[in-house]
Amino acid sequence: SLSHAEKDIEIEWYATTTYSEKSAQVGDTIIFKWDDGDEDHDAYIYPSGDCSNENGKIKVGNYSPSTYTFSEEDIGKTL
Helix, strand or coil: CCCCCCCEEEEECCCCCCCCCCCCCCCCEEEEECCCCCCCCCEEECCCCCCCCCCCCEEEECCCCEEEECCHHHCCCCC
16 A cells, blocks of 8 residues: 655744645644744644634644644544
8 A cells, every 4th residue: 555755844934924725644744933933822723714713723832843743633624
């Protein structure tokens, strides 16, 4: 059987930026980075795509870099 080569997806995070859609597979890791790694930002993934809609939000971390690895439970979800 063929297996997926896991990859890192790096995002340079800025509060006022709109980001293009990304695709990920099980085992891929998204890495959020921002300039001041010592500053607490409470990084979350918002499945709605809108920070004002907190339904189903996923905490990624508080400091740069913060990471989230996609699991089988994420299959079929928009995150």
